[in-house]
Amino acid sequence: MPLKSIAQQLFHALGYHLSSYRPDRCGIDPLRDMTRFVPDGSDRTIFDVGANRGQFLDQLRIQYPQAAIHSFEPSPATFQKLSTKTAGMANVATWNLALGARTGKSTLLENVSSDMSSMLQLGSQGWGRIEKQTEIDIQTVDDFCQAHSIPHVDILKSDTQGYDLEVFKGAERMMRENRIGLIYSEITFDEIYKNLPPFDEILRFLRERHFVLAAFYKMEFRRPIVGWTDALFVSRQLLNSTLGPADKSNGI
Secondary structure, three states: OOHHHHHHHHHHHOOOOOOOOOOOOOOOOHHHHHHHHOOOOOOOEEEEEOOOOOHHHHHHHHHOOOOEEEEEOOOHHHHHHHHHHHOOOOOEEEEOOEEOOOOEEEEEEEEOOHHHOEOOOEOOOOOOOEEEEEEEEEEOHHHHHHHOOOOOEEEEEEOOOOOHHHHHHOOHHHHHOOOEEEEEEEEEOOOOEOOOOOHHHHHHHHHOOOEEEEEEEEEEEOOOOEEEEEEEEEEHHHHHHHHOOOOOOOOO
């Protein structure tokens, strides 16, 4: 038996799988891939939508110490924890509101597990329980950028528990005008929430606004089928300016 097959079987017994590593391909480390397209700089702007307690913010600040980061969290209680954590952090602004398709008010279904709180009802594969319903403020990406004189969003990260397509709809103008570079979002396949938009709808929406799927990350399985993953999308304008035209010889 080939050595590679023996090693693979040993790793499988330990719960791991060996695969080839290509440093010229996206798909291993999302933050490393982001810096491939968007290097750090004081002129960079990042939106951390659905910041929760700032878990992803910690990673962003390591990779982008000079960038201006806007963190959005709609839950008042969770926002208080985020505010306490970020007090005194340079270049970080926190906002107690949600981003969505329209500016106005909405109801947040707050879960006992704060990272499960959503605008959507729990589905058959969801977990936790709704402990309260909270009226929250919503703005669109477009309105927020106009109100705060933000000309360009280099990275739009969205982890809003099934509400991400609504976030994207609220960025219509910024997308159409090529003023968003990267989108990093959770994609849910299983019925964790009711009325989740299917992945093909999200993909079609972004493709029609000149975004290209770069990679998937961290496939999570709660049953034998995939439950959710993270995806990185890059604007075609940024892709072409960074890598140039497609090279069919090497598959880029």
